[in-house]
Amino acid sequence: MSHQMMLITSTQNKLYKKFKSLNLKKNREIEGLFILEGQRYVDTALAMGYVFDAIIFDGSTWEAQVESNKDQMYLKSCPVYTMTSTMIKELTQTEQSQGIIGISHIQTNSFDIESFGHNVLFLDRIQDPGNLGTIIRTADAAGFNTILMAKGTVDPYNPKVVRSTAGSILNVRLLEVNEKIGALNSMKESGFRVVVTALEHASDYNEPKNYGEKNCIVIGNEANGVSSEIIDIADVRVKIPIVGKAESLNASVAAALMMYKAREIMDGRS
Structure with missing residues (x-):
């Protein structure tokens, strides 16, 4: 041989x-x-x-x-x-x-907004490896080919994350951003609508008016949600209805619902 x-x-x-x-x-x-x-x-x-x-x-x-x-x-x-x-x-x-x-x-990726496609996921300090792995896998399935991660998010190349992506880590562009507000403002200037999950002053995530032609969906930290400075600059605040007695949804479940809703609405418009 x-x-x-x-x-x-x-x-x-x-x-x-x-x-x-x-x-x-x-x-x-x-x-x-x-x-x-x-x-x-x-x-x-x-x-x-x-x-x-x-x-x-x-x-x-x-x-x-x-x-x-x-x-x-x-x-x-x-x-x-x-x-x-x-x-x-x-x-x-x-x-x-x-x-x-x-x-x-490890492949390195640059912050090249023109290559991001029409839907981007932004993770604000997701800390559980299983959650991040599931989110990456779901983003891949939903056609979100770029995930931006604020400082404080668990390393996507943590072996537990890599395993739970079931190979999707190879299909999605991953970028850590040091200045999350600067990155999101750049996204807004490039025509992305920044959509955040929030508990107050938020409309139902199902409403089509909440989503634009280009969307940056922000999912927050498991314990504390999206940081206040991101909520302050967001274009839209949405909430996912909780009908039962649960206090909140798992971050990966919220991310899945948001990504597929954005995809569904965009597909319905085309």
Whole structure:
């Protein structure tokens, strides 16, 4: 075979420690790398132009895995390693090995409003990895190809987030914005209607008049909602009716309802 398989046998191995360190945000930022698990997602990332620093196979299944991957370019263009199932589980902090892991470079995106499409999601300090992963997956399904994240939002390359996106992290443009008010004002100047979820002075999210031709939907922090400074500059405040006794909706559910409502209204106008 044209590639060379390298065996990592110890958790004290320098490379193993480097790969495992990617579970922490600071190390992902330093290295510019993240962990991607599973054959389908590694294949998809490769097809989309992601660059791999390494491919890791489960030692118990690697011969079959390599045989089925023998034509893949990543076996020729980056180092390929194998390690035990136990080491992979410790590396990925999961109970079950996916058989293949890609150590991928993080793609960087610029704040290019013209490339954002007609619907953008803006996340104001979403902190739960499961929520963010579900939101990214739903945004992908609803055709929101850009997600802007205010400082304080959980890192989208957190392994728990990556897993819960079910591959959608590869399909959506992700950008962290340091100055959220400046970013939103730029969106407004470019014709986006900034629509925020709020409890007071808000109209029903179902009303078509709340949505424009281009929409920036803002979803707030799980505990505190959208920050007051964003509410102050929003074009529209909306609320999702709660008929029962629940105090609020989960942030990912609110995001899903808002995105699909904007999509439905826009599709109805076209």
